[in-house]
Amino acid sequence: MPKIFKLLPWFVAASAAWSIGFVYNVYSGGGELSSLRAMYFHKVVLAAEIKAPQRLIIMGGSGAHHSINSEIIEQKLGIPVMNMGLDGPVGLNVILPTILESVRPGDIVLLIPEDLILLDEDGLLERSAPFGLATGRPGLGGVPPKELTQAAWMLGVPSLRSITKSTIELLETGKITGYYSDPITKRGDPEEAKYRKGKWWQWSIRQPISPHAISRITQFRQEVEAKGATLVLSLPWVYAKTDAQTVGNMKNIVENLGKIAPLVYDKTSYNLKTDSRLFADTHHHLIPEARKIRSRQLAQQLKPVLTDLGLLKAKTER
Template identity: 65%
Template structure:
């Protein structure tokens, strides 16, 4: 956000979502193709839709293209608040961001700094082996927000299942976000993430419903209308069902470029 704020341009692309956005594309590759600044502002799915969206809204400027790539975790949630919603708001100095209920905020504030057994164990091992404590997101990012470290999966893969369609809350929240983005003179564009997942009837049917509802809100780009981006090749993926290996991120970036080009051309035409 701090880096993006320093870049002045008639049009920028801001990539928004959870880690399924951040670890699944390349802002640098998209920028090289489009010729405009692109920032990867993907966060973490468990931060929740209610917190992810307002956390980047203040950075949106007239002419920007906001590309929201929401993974199923945040689309199926009923209230937009997940287990990292409150801690994230506290961490960035905005406790209660996302309209967190006062009781939930108070309970989480009381637990700040209270370590879990798992956390203590990991921190102890980190201190012994690395000489410092690290976290999942401790690795540095580029000046465009892209990851610099690729994590790989050591356990056995299984195919992710989409067991529910999009929630009513997610529809309402993304609709409101589109209105907020447009009020700032920017454009909202949506996309479905790549997922190593089941292509059985239930998953496909739910993804079809998700795509249909999202298309009612804003344009949905870069997805296969038959598979809805549910991939059957685990070799494309890194450590999770939503994170891609570097070569896969470049392929995904190319897809997104093709979907974004009409909106970039439209903005350039309007600017003239």
């Protein structure tokens, strides 16, 4: 018997094992990627259901997803709001084209990029390739072939930690969940908050904005405008130090982002917060009450900018 036929059962077994692992990682809801994928497609459906001629589409990483109360902003501005925030480690190169697909003519696109996204040198982070694969767009964002191949292979290899967590959840609750499995509102906001169990420490912004981030966001403005929409930028709230290095780098970020598109932020604090009680489980995720405060402030900052752009003129005259 040829040697290849002797190895065939092993190939079949390995393929079957990889397929089971792929289904677990991408479709079961048992890991961060699968729950993130499900949340993204859910938000796409919710966004499509908004039939108004003008929408405010909020996008960014988890710092956008976990920091907004869309209902409050919608009430203050008088236009439908959709929170399309995803996950920072998906990377700028993948987040931008992913959400661009949902943008329609007349939309206002509000990008709230965390420093993780702004300081990255090539726009690709650890979930860039896996997210593209999981959503059926392999290589999205210019992921190199080698990295894409490695990511595809690893999608079929669930971690022992993940399997153990899922097994315990299945036995105790009868279901498997991931970080992004929590229910969301019809406007894409998380209905629940996770809270930090360990001690807090203040974040530092150690670098200025990367040249790649400047270039890619500039390109994104052109892509948004080509769809007949308008790009506006905002700084996120972050629990951070207010030392000279952090403030200096925030000034650099503000200066460069402000050259790309209208930028809204607290000009006194640069949105750097020193009260950890406002934050949930990370330095960029807010507790529900802080989301309300943040959203009222954000709406107040946006209103004059959008009015000057002629995007709220009809609303303010009524």
